[in-house]
Amino acid sequence: MEILKRLAVSLLFLCSLESVSAAVEPYPLDYWALRDVISNVEVSPDGKHVALLKIPTKDGDPIIEVYPSDDLDAEPYRVNSHPMEIQGFFWLSNDVIGMNLRQKVRDRIEGFNEGVYEYLLASVDIKRKKMKKYDQLGAELEHVLPNNDRRIIFSYIPGGDKSRLNKAFRPRTYYEMDLKSGAKKLILRGKLDMGQVEFDIDGNPWLARGFDVGKGEYVWYQRVTNSGKWQEFYRLSEDSFETFEVEGFDDRQPHIFYVRANQGDDKIGLWEYDVRKGDFGELIYRRSDVDVAAVRFHSNEWKNRDSVVGVVYAKDNIKVEYFDELEMATTRQLQGIIPESHYLRINSRSRDGASLTIYNVGPRDPGTYYLLHAGKLTKVGSRQPLLEPENLAEVRYIEYQARDGRTIPAYLTIPNGKPPFPAIVMPHGGPFVSEVVVYDEWAQMLANNGYIVLQPQYRGSKGFGLEHYTSAFVNGGQGGYKMQDDKDDGMLYLVDQGWAEKDRLAMFGWSYGGYAALVAAARDDQIYQCVIAGAAVSDNQMQVNYYRDRLRGASKIEQLGMWDDSVSPIEQAANVNVPVLLIHGSVDQRVPPEHAERYRKALDKNGQVYKYVELDGADHFSNTLFYEHQKTLYESMISYLASDCGEGGL
Template sequence: MKSILLSCVAAMGMVALPATIASAKVSKPYPMEYWAAPNFMSSVSLSPDGKRVAFIKAESQMGDNIIEIYETANMKKKPLRVGADTMEIQQFSWVSDRDLIVVFNKQVSKKIKGFNRGAFKSKVALFSIKSKKFEELNDDNFAISFVSPLIDKPNKVLVTFQEAREGKSRRAANYYEYDLKTGSKKLVLKGNQELFGYRFDKDGNPRFASKFDQGSEEFVYLWRPVDGGGWEEYHRIKRDSFENFSYAGIIKDEPDMVYVIAHNGEDREGLYKFNLRTKQFGELVFRHPEVELGGTTRHSNAWTRAGEVTGVTYGTDKTYTEYFDAEEEAIVNQFTAAIPNAHRVRLSSRSRDGNVVVVTNSGPRDPGSYYLYNNGAFSKLGSVNALLEPEQLSDVEYITYQARDGKTIRGYVTRPNGPGPHPLVVMPHGGPFVGEVVGWDDWGQMLANNGYMVLQPQYRGSTNYGLDFYKAAFINGGEGGGKMQDDKDDGVQYLIDKGEVSADRVAMFGWSYGGYAALIAAAREPNIYQCVIAGAAVADNQQQVNYYRNGIRGSQRVEQLAMWDDSVSPIEEVSKVNVPMLLIHGSVDQRVVVSHSKKYVDELEKYGKDFEYIELENADHFSNTLDYDHKMLAYPRMMDFLKKDCGPGGL
């Protein structure tokens, strides 16, 4: 590791140092094809011996993913290209120096099978660099899922086998040690319908799990000692508790202690040591004075120091890491100084001997870039989207403002290049109970590139700002359509009062819960928006919440369900809609089914409202399932709608 620090300094000259972009020119917006393009490269990772680097590459506008494998000693040599005929490559993992586990995906139905039961099917195969052939690991009776390599067991991996039972609920998956060479498998853990969230150590031993106690309505946390024995309880928390408690990693040389992230009676989470045998909290390791924690980081060398906790993350203006490992921190800092437009720099893959490293960066002016450090040489491998030039992208500012009831709200503002005041698009995140830290955001950057300022408000109910802020979404039963909506509108007024936004040029665009918020915004009186765009929107609160009540035992906290019960339901507000609307929904959305939008459209037609509806054939819920054709149907119309059809004269 010290050799990396020393040679990294010498290698910095091989990569251009960051340029100042304060005087970025205002130019013609990029064509929509640039924003619709699939990731040029992703999932860059090294073989354990560091002799090869592989990544997923899009071969066409529609994706058509392949894996390219290069020799790190000679990156100019023609790569080995690995593809599929009838299925799409989704992800891969190195499991030995010359073997990859590859996961494929294929649409097998034009309709979803139910809530959270999609129209796509996955398969898993082993690819050998030596034979250049795939060996399918699935069969007709069992679905297999890759869990992890077994570091100290050559040619062995941990997998799950789950019986495929068409039309019936699946049995619990069994976990096996699978021999990649012989195809034999050894049972590690027999499936249990009551347990979930299993965690295994590097040798494949089950160490941690959870369950939901129906009788006491509690989440229960379990562990198994290293020296053997059955499952033992170490903590439990009421389902209706607002507090969080989560496993956060083992502690080296302390087998009875683990890290946990928990509130432990405080407003904000802390990282604690926790004694499994005494079931007691120990030392508080870290708590941020303003925000919650994002999780712990593991050592960059997953082959020799697997699972070793090196720091804890948190997010304010960007994601930061509070390191416990000084050497890891020093290496990251060295690479950060060498990378243009550095924002969030990570050591994403590393060889067993530590001398070859893949470094990644992403941020407002970098949709994602990959670098290779190889025994003293540091060079750029490529970008997620090389069409987008840093000087044509926009900075993101972290702001705070006061809601009308005095509560402090945080937000992120993406400013288009050039003088204001600008038209504004408010873009609330989905969830709604998630924490958002804005670095690279393709929708925000696309809008800014087309001249719109973008506000991403962190309204009450967002989970990054303490329990009081989170609980403010439930104080009166449910504030969806109430104070949660006021928080978004008050951010608009803040920017208007600063002179940065034109009061008569404001729109809202959101997806999922953000789409719900857009539907609510369309019916507000008086209305500060000139139009809304609602994607994959929850239109009927009760339809959505019943999926959770009936379909996923113990998965939702009680207060989250109650929030939807008592919040404004868009389907009941259609008569009040007073601005033009553009609705977008995927035909095989398994999380917010397309019937939400279809029912809402029927009501809009009933009341003679001004709207347009676009259905994206074979698109699922999440934005990463949208392909080039989906985006090229939606994105140009979104920009045209905002420009021409958003209120009198357009935005």
């Protein structure tokens, strides 16, 4: 199925693939600016059709294409939701596809976390060729109901998203909906003390979560031991930084839940929890180096939706320790035959298990989909078909010592060529998130242009244990202090190891990473030639004041400990001692544009050297960066690094 190179080349009207393959020059930045050419490839429950999301022009909206599984060269059935944009889809039955849609309805944000888009659920019957949009704004699919091809369960948050409670515990209301008529029936109305519900394969509620305001505790309930009544089985103080996450249950013994929890340990492990006894049971799996990140469910969600088959952790790659031998053997066999196999998973499967789609992604594969049908493996297409494996960069997992002795994990994206290279440290956003670098477009784009890229998992990063995470704020916010040292020490490590040139160092980050870049621009012991700050928090107090009144418990300690006590870039504007490139989206709801406006005024007041690029219509998040946004972003960065990053450029 050639929707690959021909399609991408036609989008850009650029040079031929033959000349690209032979060239030693970096790819044109237009290549990197393309949004995913195809994505979301899934086989229907009966295995007869394959659907995919495709962006047919460089600045166009995604459409769904549906092909017969036994003829991927056939003319597809196409679905366009204009003026709404298709964000993703999912098979609801053999003939019905569900869709997440969004539409830009405003030109300006309405406040913090109040963006310019609104969202809807919809479906299309590929046999009758009819689309139906459902009228509940903000609705989210909860359950496909594999054993009922006419109904689904959806939910929404009444009154919108404005709540003082952690998003995972905001009460939702649940409806069952008839796909043909659109009629909906209330299942249950969530409330604060019990509002987050999970359903089993038949749509029976089995798990709920809530919050006890009086005691300041999160509460978990189950209906496995008594299907007619909710039973409380666990509480966790809102002041605790430990994790308690119910991931599933033993489908042979439903009263045995699988729980990710610290249970007094630094690292998150996977435990059995017996709801009849109300206590932890066997520790199933735990590591001494990283947290258990998730569980892996059976690849056949139509027949085995609730079956847990493995445990997931992440270090140099995303890895699965399987409990199910057949699932493990199937995955291992596919890994042996798919090119550039790195992180591979079966992302959809027919009800009979015979047809399946496979997704692989890695440092030398931006993401490729395959179909296994009628015993034949076929390459469906790549997210970025213009990028050849040999021209992409190697990614290594490394560890180095910060100046206070802490071990900092990191990912190193290494350009083709011989070191030393000019180097860029690219701290992730958050900061309290878990990052695993499998394929990172920004890092690969920079490496393709000759820069070695370091992505440090500085203190505050999740996934490496409780102490590594909380060390960023428990004894005062370390933003601009030890968290900043972690980044600088990584770059000095690269210099010591011969990877990087000491006079050719820079920092680029987005969101918190942009904040870190602004902090770096004003450090006394300066090691960088310039910084690039995207969507950067420039004023700590302004940022935390957007949501200060919503904070309580551990999140209050985390956020206030971080932002109240850390270095605020706007207060350091007079001390900036390297060139700065500022980039900000005009409708950024998470870090509103006022941050860039106020910081620029402070730089102007102090006569500092900087450039500013505004991405018109871009929000904070990557799925709002369209082709022109990304082209502008990449051209601005590469030009700045070459010409304006210190004397002579980087």
